[in-house]
Amino acid sequence: MKFFVDTADIAEIRELADTGLLDGVTTNPSLIKKAGRDFIETVREIATITDGPISAEVVALDYDGMMREAEVLRKIARNIAIKVPLTRDGLKACKRLTGDGTLVNVTLCFSAAQALIAAKAGASFISPFVGRHDDVGFNGMDLIADIRMIYANYDYSTEILVASVRHPMHIVEAAKIGADVATAPTKVLMQLFNHPLTDLGIAGFLKDWQATGQAIG
Numbered sequence: 300m301k302f303f304v305d306t307a308d309i310a311e312i313r314e315l316a317d318t319g320l321l322d323g324v325t326t327n328p329s330l331i332k333k334a335g336r337d338f339i340e341t342v343r344e345i346a347t348i349t350d351g352p353i354s355a356e357v358v359a360l361d362y363d364g365m366m367r368e369a370e371v372l373r374k375i376a377r378n379i380a381i382k383v384p385l386t387r388d389g390l391k392a393c394k395r396l397t398g399d400g401t402l403v404n405v406t407l408c409f410s411a412a413q414a415l416i417a418a419k420a421g422a423s424f425i426s427p428f429v430g431r432h433d434d435v436g437f438n439g440m441d442l443i444a445d446i447r448m449i450y451a452n453y454d455y456s457t458e459i460l461v462a463s464v465r466h467p468m469h470i471v472e473a474a475k476i477g478a479d480v481a482t483a484p485t486k487v488l489m490q491l492f493n494h495p496l497t498d499l500g501i502a503g504f505l506k507d508w509q510a511t512g513q514a515i516g
Contacts, residue, residue, distance in 0.1 A: 323351030346376035356382035397421035430463035
């Protein structure tokens with residue numbers, strides 16, 4: 300499974316890149332607002348940190364507007380994935396952009412039917428929102444399983460990019476189902492390192508080592 304970080308915070312992206320966990324970055328208007336920086340400048344700087352896909356979202360809702368914005372965004376770097384909403388105009392833009400060789404991330408997916416039509420439109424990535432799905436009383440992982448089955452049935456190349464990830468078990472469950480990518484906030488990705496038995500083991504080893512009175516180097 301590939302890990303994308305869901306942030307526009309440059310320091311966080313650099314830190315994750317140093318761990319070897321970073322395969323790509325997803326941004327959205329809310330994350331840009333939180334970062335408090337210029338959108339184009341931020342995406343350009345992210346592109347200096349990772350060679351993996353960087354999702355940059357259009358804000359226009361009509362096809363012509365999406366295409367105009369996409370033209371600006373895809374000039375930033377070769378690894379930009381244009382992020383479009385799962386609407387008729389969004390999928391129309393998706394088909395055109397992927398036909399030109401541009402990566403496209405179709406976002407705000409909440410049903411298997413939506414994922415199916417996004418794949419038919421040539422989406423590079425489909426972003427089902429598991430956390431928001433859970434919030435309204437559905438099991439987000441059931442959605443991931445349904446999409447995985449449908450894509451396998453027809454050998455679609457669209458990658459399942461699990462979004463709206465709230466905790467590490469979302470990532471683990473998605474990996475067990477066979478999702479291609481998980482995008483999560485930095486905090487959640489860092490929680491993957493944590494286990495109380497690891498902490499106890501380190502503490503025990505250090506205590507025993509100190510009792511030997513030795514030093515390395």
